[in-house]
Amino acid sequence: xxxASGLVILxxxxxxxxxxxxxxxxxxxxxxxxxAIKSAxxxxxxxxxxxxxxxxxxDDSAVRFYAIEGLRRLTGETFDYLFYDDEADRRGPVEKWKxxxxxx
Amino acid sequence: MEGMVERTVTDSQAHFxxxxxxxxAEIAAIRKAVEAFASAHGHGEPAxxxxxxxxxxxxxxxxxxxxxGREDQPIExxxxxxxxxxxxxxxxxxxxxxxxxxAEKTDPFVPGGLGLPCMKKMMTSLEFVRQPDxxxxxxxxxx
Amino acid sequence: xxELRTTSDLVPTARHxxxxxxxxxxxxxxxxxxxxxxxxxxxLLQKTGAQRLILNLEGVPYMDSSAIAVLVEAxxxxxxxxxxxxxxxxxxRVKGLLEIARLNSIFGIATDEADALTK
Numbered sequence: 001x002x003x004a005s006g007l008v009i010l011x012x013x014x015x016x017x018x019x020x021x022x023x024x025x026x027x028x029x030x031x032x033x034x035x036a037i038k039s040a041x042x043x044x045x046x047x048x049x050x051x052x053x054x055x056x057x058x059d060d061s062a063v064r065f066y067a068i069e070g071l072r073r074l075t076g077e078t079f080d081y082l083f084y085d086d087e088a089d090r091r092g093p094v095e096k097w098k099x100x101x102x103x104x
Numbered sequence: 105m106e107g108m109v110e111r112t113v114t115d116s117q118a119h120f121x122x123x124x125x126x127x128x129a130e131i132a133a134i135r136k137a138v139e140a141f142a143s144a145h146g147h148g149e150p151a152x153x154x155x156x157x158x159x160x161x162x163x164x165x166x167x168x169x170x171x172x173g174r175e176d177q178p179i180e181x182x183x184x185x186x187x188x189x190x191x192x193x194x195x196x197x198x199x200x201x202x203x204x205x206x207a208e209k210t211d212p213f214v215p216g217g218l219g220l221p222c223m224k225k226m227m228t229s230l231e232f233v234r235q236p237d238x239x240x241x242x243x244x245x246x247x
Numbered sequence: 248x249x250e251l252r253t254t255s256d257l258v259p260t261a262r263h264x265x266x267x268x269x270x271x272x273x274x275x276x277x278x279x280x281x282x283x284x285x286x287x288x289x290x291l292l293q294k295t296g297a298q299r300l301i302l303n304l305e306g307v308p309y310m311d312s313s314a315i316a317v318l319v320e321a322x323x324x325x326x327x328x329x330x331x332x333x334x335x336x337x338x339x340r341v342k343g344l345l346e347i348a349r350l351n352s353i354f355g356i357a358t359d360e361a362d363a364l365t366k
Contacts, residue, residue, distance in 0.1 A: 061121065062122045065124070084137065131279060132279070160277060
């Protein structure tokens with residue numbers, strides 16, 4: 001009986017602690033993505049880094065602004081990426097970011 | 105040479121627009137981006153420093169006065185360079201109150217930002233354009 | 248002379264010598280970080296009762312008007328009892344801002360801490 005109740009408690013805790021799926025970092029909608037980026041950076045969440053590197057290629061300049069600022073705060077690097085550069089000029093720094101990511 | 109980034113300034117780089125939230129933590133990043141943009145388009149020091157300072161103060165004023173300190177409101181930043189200078193526009197959806205342009209304060213102990221007269225001195229032109237739902241601040245700095 | 252414990256990245260070192268409080272400030276000080284600087288500075292002043300505040304700004308590449316407001320507040324408190332604020336090791340942009348705000352004559356300005364002690 002003691003063993004069973006312990007198991008129930010564990011199951012309850014496990015389900016309560018499960019991260020709710022929902023809108024956030026991977027969202028296409030900037031109005032959800034940007035607050036999620038800010039939260040991840042505030043929490044110093046390195047797991048956000050791959051998504052932020054992907055966001056450097058976003059068509060939305062605001063997403064790119066928050067992505068590079070997030071990466072700078074989490075890693076200390078920018079690899080000369082400027083969020084307002086046009087796509088051709090962003091290509092080089094984006095490649096550097098991808099290379100850096102593959103080395104982590 | 106490894107580490108050198110070559111940048112050709114093209115027409116498509118002469119303009120950018122982005123959106124921020126009214127969070128003071130974001131001011132430094134946009135200030136540095138605009139300073140880098142100014143530098144890349146031919147503005148030297150101290151112009152770059154003055155442009156950055158005015159942008160900083162203008163955004164701080166929006167946060168403090170247009171949005172009463174709320175940190176989750178939108179601010180749109182639009183920056184254009186032309187051969188003669190640089191234009192910065194800030195759009196907010198706040199209270200829409202034009203700051204009163206007091207006579208230049210002589211008492212440095214009176215708090216409240218740098219003051220509009222100081223900001224106007226550092227830009228070639230600065231004007232507030234009322235919007236039905238907020239304010240547009242237009243600034244220009246000639247080279 | 249006593250080294251004071253600091254817990255903030257903005258104020259990495261502080262020491263109290265006689266009636267002087269020597270504080271090192273580090274980082275960019277703007278609307279985001281100036282409230283923390285205010286808490287640190289005013290807390291240390293109250294703790295020590297120092298009459299002279301000597302701020303080493305070598306590690307401060309940028310300040311805005313909210314940072315200046317913090318320094319002015321410290322100065323106003325100290326002036327009530329005849330004290331003063333001296334700023335040392337100013338970086339060019341910070342020096343420029345003080346000139347724009349016409350505060351370069353309100354604060355003591357020194358090249359370094361040794362120079363500050365002669366003011």
